[in-house]
Amino acid sequence: MSTNPSMLNVHLVPHTHDDVGWLKTVDQYYYGDRNNIQHAGVQYILDSVIDQLQKDPARRFIYVETAFFYRWWKQQNQSTQRIVTQLVNEGRLEFINGGWCMSDEATTHYSAVIDQMTLGLRFLNDTFGECGRPRVAWHIDPFGHAREHASIFAQMGYDGFFFGRLDYQDKARRMKTKEMEMLWRASESLTPPLADLFTGVLPNGYNPPEGFCWDQSCDDAPIRDDPDLEDYNVDEIVQKFLNASYRQAGFYKANHIIMTMGSDFQYENANLWYKNMDKLIKYVNALQAKGSKVNVLYSTPSCYLQELNLANLTWPLKTDDFFPYADDAHDFWTGYFTSRPALKLYERLSNSRLQTCNQLEVLGGPKSKSGPFGEGDSDTMKRAMGVAQHHDAVSGTEKQHVAYDYARRLATGWAHCEVLVRNSLAILSGSEAPHVFCENLNISVCPLTESSHKFSMNVYNPLGRTVSWPVRLPVNGSVYSVTDANGRAVDSQVGNVFISLKCTCYIYDMKSSCLLPLLINNKSVTFDETTGLLSSLTNLETNQTIQLTQNFYWYNASAGNNKESPQTSGAYIFRPNSSDPFVINKTAETQIVTVSSTVQEVTQWFSPWVSQVVRLYEGHRELELEWTVGPVPVADGLGKEVITRLDTDIKSSDYFYTDSNGREVLERRKDYRPTWELKQTEPVAGNYYPINSRAYIKDDKHQLTVVTDRSQGASSLYNGSLEIMLHRRLLYDDYRGVGEPLSEPGDFSDGLVARGRLLLTFTPPDTAADVHRPLAQGMVLQPLLSFQDGTPSANTKLEFSGLQTDLPPAVHLLTLSQWDEDTVLIRLEHQYQAKESKTHSQPVTVNLQKLFSTLDVLGASEMSLGANQWKEDMDRLQWNTSKPLPLSAKDPSPWEVTLNPMEIRTFLLRVRQL
Template structure:
């Protein structure tokens, strides 16, 4: 933490505050009137059972209704819910009794409500927050899903939610507790992120029913989650508690307007007086709950979905409950009831000074009954899952271009653009009923519309930034359907340029495929050198898929090179009177290969038969095909559970094969070799190998899934190999650290497996692999999907789901996706990338490959010839960052400051070459920015790193956590250890 003028750090902080560079209160000293946080907690009674009542509402950021409909209380025939009325009512009721407490979670809703309030109401709410009577927990824009989200998008959505709370309420708005009461299983990487964001604890409601039974019996419903194998404890340690009733009140004690439980009738002169009955029932529930927890404190959630719209009903009865239960202490009762919050409960648990069992794996998969595995949503709505992943990539590019292009990017030649619209749309999309695919269809459409609107705003910003950086005022054209060979400009233009922006901090090589109608083209790079290109005919599958949206007969293929955090420009010109491209061969080749990879095919079936790594002289048998599981319709003998948006329940352990043979077309040229396979009218694939690629690409197209036979279908692809995997495979956690999965096994309890397929499915966010001592086959995915290793040497991934029944988990409609363009059923296209490597060095290739799929280049076009003196190549970095370092975030924070996150992308001991600490000089990273000052933040950028304090917890081993170290603020050198993310606020000047 220094400047080029060596201004002392304290003076620098003062200067930053005076200049308004920092967009949130900086280490605001507590004032006497501020009694928020742990200081606001009601006193408890030693020697008694203290029951912490937590009034709360759970407000889904879209589910059965859209975000707008939920906020305004529209379309209540679908679900009665109006968030604006909840907040109105709660604030009014909190003012009537200073003992009352309330927690709020979803900043997306609170932000909307806050903007509509008068200054007087805002002042009142700030007073409630400062007194700890209204407390924020979690505090992200939404309560994110944990299975199908990528860690970079989760960090972003938490950052914008927490920043708003910080800007608005100062340190009293900073949550101390993470609160994921509804997500359907819990990821280790989420716990790691929460710990690094400064949370003291984490509470959730859902876990496997067998796990819950085991933990109740062992009194292990609260634990220390050690959420990283690489980060030194306690960096990723997080106290974690399982709530006793999910997130609902105890049975018989729901007093919302939507509930039917009787109110407390406390007039003794009336015939229906029920205070004694209420007290007796409550004491029985409290004492039973206390038997399965370790301290003399228990927590009860008093609220549920969209409750407290008439908060008076709740609070009037809770006031009475507290008064009458506590009156029994005079008769010898040992139960004390109080209004509380999760953080106040956590404080008392911490004061108990106990040791806690350590959890090192995760909480997947989740089942709420023997045949009810919530593993279907790992794949549900695969098109939306891909759109969300693409939008994340586009947002990172948009953020970077806003910084690199300077002020002209926001308001320039092409108008006013912004990144905020896409930031908020992406944040909403992380919700546990959004990217998870567990929402109604009209809500899924609304999420997609929000992302599309964000794209449009970012396109203006990117056009402005490229104009500023290149010096060209030529309009930019965006083609968002290149995956189905649709781009009106390239289809019609005889001369155009292609700009390829690379958001990674290392150079990339990327294959470009453009729809064209010419038969030969000249392609030159930024230096005017010719680039090898080929024209191939558009496949029959692509032509059928795009329907009438495009009419290109051919595709132009060439490889581009893009510099670190920068762009390259390629010029394309039509060559006249050239012969048409060669027609594909209609037979399977024996092999396709380049200098790195060799693939063989069975000439009789047209299917893959082996995969070889030519560099390491490895070969494995590899067959790949497509299958479908018959989705249960509820008529099975052992259970009436159906497959639906949440639940995967095949009615047999044996999937149906689509076809034992494939119809083949083969194309081989200097740029690409591809084998086009047709398995049925609704499943096709291209096996593709580019000239300089170490990965084999499988581009699959599935749909419309036929349901004329009245059978819902769960479509998978399965890779069967000669690898001796011994019932073990590996998946990533939210795109970061990898966890081992073992068939029919859970690390923390003795599993009774009742669903041999669904019970062995796990979320695959970016990659999965199987291995033995010699070979590792890694599969990199282009979106979140579910998968498993049901047989040794096998890896299966679910690609698409089309179901005819609802699974009775609330969504109320079958997962049967159609659209105006595809009324007969949605068609989905995607890619799997296969890598064969020795296990010891596999991470050296699959980690950067997975990052390259997550953050793929953005391609834009300009028609005609570019103006003279256009800057054809640009890099925002002075030099490439070390291979172990990933530039996770570069985003405008305020007018003269940017947010930077640097990440060590390897685990400890994962790579002989890259799993060592690495040092970067922050002042020497960027080519267009002078870094004048740097301050380190916590992961969510809502607190200075050196001021972040967390509660210490004793692990069962009895080992004390290592002391916290304080970094030297006088140097620019930043050292990153394996799996470490470091977040900085930089004061910058455009150079």
């Protein structure tokens, strides 16, 4: 089949959308288990589609989720694999997107997104070669779309991006102005067209037009084309299709339109779909002989995109993002930014552990995978993290039993990595004494440190720069001496049941001592004597002070009985009953103060279920707030959305700033959208945005930045105010498919207790990035602690660095991973935006041969960001815009590579262990 330039070409795209876990676990979806929850079996979909594609060479199908396809492929015999390979080579089975999953865009960190995309793309490349390389990004189900995702896709070499969900007001305007397709300029720092991506909004979400669903799960009438039958309906169906085609064409610029023919877990019986689509194409195209100007064909997103490119039209430019997403006036999908906060933290910590595992696999050499502690691997963790990026995983929008399964997979992945890490540490240190990992330090449990009077602690720092990291360990003694690798004493103090390195003493005074100002390093914090709340924050370097009050509140979650709308708050939707939250307590009982030259600490109790520790560390420029929330009480019959709010005298004028997937920062403005004139209908939920690592408010002189330890929702609803949602416990489903309320049971079914950290920095705006950028990276890649009983043997190597020297401050080691036996994948990124830092927003050059201490780099080849094609072979479609595109500079030499602000460069290094 071919297109016709004089007609309206309707591209039918047969597809299935297969969630990598949602109402059922990944395994249950694959095998078609527990169909009482949802009828879905991915293995049968692929079986049936492959069978039907062989019956007609005109038929096409696209597949997206590599996590499922990988499993199915491994179970096929050679004959089936040959057939599938032929279908791929002929373009009849086409992989779209191609990541391990279709990731969420609000709550995922860019490093984990790049990893899961690389995992899927590598499998497709290794299995099918160039014909298996996806050319189109396809995010038909995520609930809002991040600019950083578009930037990542562009840098991976994709030609275009299609999605299904769009804010209802934005969609109405775009349909009216024929701006449903656009060029998304997804970076303010990268030189165009590096982060430019053609982007299209699909007309029906990802479903077929009404009346044209022919799956076994659908109720639409089949095409009855026997003229002798009483219920012959070809003419009716054809006319209905022509009407739908012309109606859709009225919203798009070109004489090509795309129709998604499929939906969730469809095509288990692909014959139903193809038999009816064959007839539809036949009878619609037959009318061309009678003057019809509609041409229908089987197609794929990349074929459709190619036709749009050939049309040589000029497309509108998009520079902001697509958050927040609402599908109706009171239905804002902003609750999932915070849903399941413990799972969100566990995923983030698992990402840190995976990077450490990857690095130590490289640095320790081949014996890391098979050494003194057995067989270990990083692949299990990579796949678990890949699954966790799914838009119903880390997003928190799955059923409870599925959330448990995601966490179990991460735990299993780390168990495999633990063996590898033990082997590598033994190789690098020269000691086979077993390393113990204390998994429960967050609740002050570590059996080895609590039972041993003499032990060593090993700290592995996965960052490419030196960091200072405070450690608190549970112990059972009262006097300890602590020394470093060179035998020098480390400042520490035992108090209660903890030894705190760099902490000197604990003072127990329940009355007034906590009202003393905390003063350390270059920060000063004061508390209100009456309320016990924070009252000011001073930066002694600049002699600047802001009034700062912090407290905890909860919004009463809608139960669906509001007269304006029956919409409830749930796993997806945030909808408070009122714009004014309830304060948990107007005062805080202060119970413990730690005052020393190295750390100062105040514990605040706001209620039996909300507490906080306020800390200042010597050598650190940030204020730490360690919050504990839960179990959230619901005996009063009220669902609760718990926030902390920072109120200052900063004149932020309704503006605030949030990061996009942990990278570039976007400007936000209360009750405003850059793309269209907003009619605000939810004054709280409609102003919430996702933050992955940080948010801030500022004026001409002051900037208050909050760095988070996981993805959360945030907003600024008042001048000088910044609020962050920490926890949610709800009593009703929000009718988006999950079918159960978000009310996590916790350990004893009383409700989940969540604990986390916020890091506050107060600086002038022009130097703020120099502080919060490294802070955010340090929160994402945390040191790995391991312990050994007793003291190290005499021949143990006590210090090791995998790098010859610290990386420049602007450069971040994003990826260091074993690729093949003698090759290593490395990604270096410039972690500052253009014009963000006077000091660091400049190009930086790094010598690849002078990076590592244990590796001799013999060769380097640059790859796309997804590491599935050579950089020199990247040839993306070019699009007409109203702005000219400047040229980029070249590297000074093959070994010396230059990184410009926000640039990520990916290399495959051929190495030899030294």
